[in-house]
């Protein structure tokens with residue numbers, strides 16, 4: 001088969017916290033207003049990069065943030081709190097919406113704080129993910145998970161946060177062999193991640209915000 005026939009069309013689910021509650025680990029360097037603007041800028045830049053990836057058919061954003069709406073992606077309401085970690089529950093809600101609209105569709109849950117995401121890097125990860133039932137990409141630290149994938153015949157097992165990469169590996173999910181430098185692994189959590197963005201090609205909204213911050 002040619003690579004075209006093998007190409008899997010993906011629905012990408014992007015969870016985004018209400019902006020005013022996001023990025024608390026940056027509270028020491030950014031005030032609440034700027035942090036909220038950063039959450040929104042990074043989320044929309046992540047979505048734009050995902051939409052530009054050739055393997056992505058649709059993007060669904062799972063959020064309760066009223067400022068995150070747009071014509072190029074769908075919005076899935078934040079699910080009610082349960083005993084499950086809220087991020088994992090949000091991803092499950094997004095996956096359920098994707099599968100309700102397109103039964104058996106391959107789904108990829110992508111964190112919404114990847115402002116340096118490049119479409120080619122996401123395509124490279126999804127090309128690898130097309131060969132395994134469940135895959136994941138660890139963050140640059142190797143502990144968290146920034147992308148998890150599930151082909152149409154299996155349900156994803158949403159698990160994010162510190163330690164989630166090891167949990168996915170222990171569950172037999174395949175660590176997708178993307179380079180450490182891949183922009184799929186570059187989430188922004190800590191002040192050091194924010195500083196590193198100054199030397200990184202980021203989406204236009206995040207770039208504009210950083211330019212205002214740095215004067």
Ligand SMILES: Nc1nc2c(ncn2[C@@H]2O[C@H](COP(=O)(O)OP(=O)(O)OP(=O)(O)O)[C@@H](O)[C@H]2O)c(=O)[nH]1
Pocket residue numbers: 015016017018021022023024025026039062063064078086087090111112113188189
């Ligand atoms: N919809 C939704 N998205 C979430 C939730 N928790 C985290 N996210 C998103 O998932 C991505 C990664 O989460 P984190 O790195 O923990 O982001 P965060 O919770 O804003 O960061 P901290 O407050 O510093 O822990 C970010 O895009 C968040 O906006 C949640 O409960 N619901």
Ligand SMILES: C=C(OP(=O)(O)O)C(=O)O
Pocket residue numbers: 111139143144145146159160161162164187189
């Ligand atoms: C959500 C994650 O962790 P963090 O809170 O460190 O971004 C993750 O990377 O799985």
